[in-house]
Amino acid sequence: MKRLTVLLASLMLLASTNVFAQSKGGVWIDGGLSFSSYSGETGNIDKLGNSSFGINLSGNYMITDKFSAGLGLGYDMSSADYTTELCNKQNMFTVTLQGHYFMKLNKLFTWTPRIYAYYGFGTYTHETALKDVDSDLSKMGIMVEPLNFQANFTKNFAITFACDLATFGYSSTKTSLDDVDDKDNNFTFKLGNYNSLLGDLGLRLGFRYFF
Secondary structure (H helix, E strand, O other): OOOHHHHHHHHHHHHOOOOOOOOOOEEEEEEEEEEEEEEEEEEEEEOOOOOEEEEEEEEEEEEEOOOOEEEEEEEEEOOOOEOOOOEEEEEEEEEEEEEEOOOOOOOOEEEOOOEEEEEEEEEEEEEEOOEEEEEEEEEEEEEEEEEEEEEEEOOOOEEEEOOOEEEEEEEEEEEEOEEEEEEEEEEEEOOOOOOOHHHHHEEEEEEEEEO
């Protein structure tokens, strides 16, 4: 515990003595991993579960000292049980155009709200006892993410954290099977839910490296 305390204190001190590396004309990358899993049992009865995994990486260019634009690639997979033996699975690749605004809060933290537009494509699989049914899946949308922050631990490296509690935008999902399309359009405005569990908050961690 002492070593961990010393390490955290050292990182905070290092951060406080560094200036930001991002400036007009600079290049930076960011990326992250996400994972969630739910399963359990009540007595001797299994609960239905679900899990998800995601990975993303993007390259960004500083248009000014405060604004950047970037292009990102990502992959997501998820599964959701609807019986104890069968589930629905989703695999998707995503291309994202994004912009960030940088506002220095103090020597350690920077507020970095993000606006992004994305297009994703992949497959949706419905497992059945007789035969799995595969459908083409596509998603697109534009979203604004105000709760996005970075902690500047060194001049070039930062840890990021974001939350979906305050997001808004538009998204569209299309599932295609045998030339039959099923479309779902959504306007999102989320201010949070005090009754939400931690896993429902949409918390994400990542990194940024400024060249």
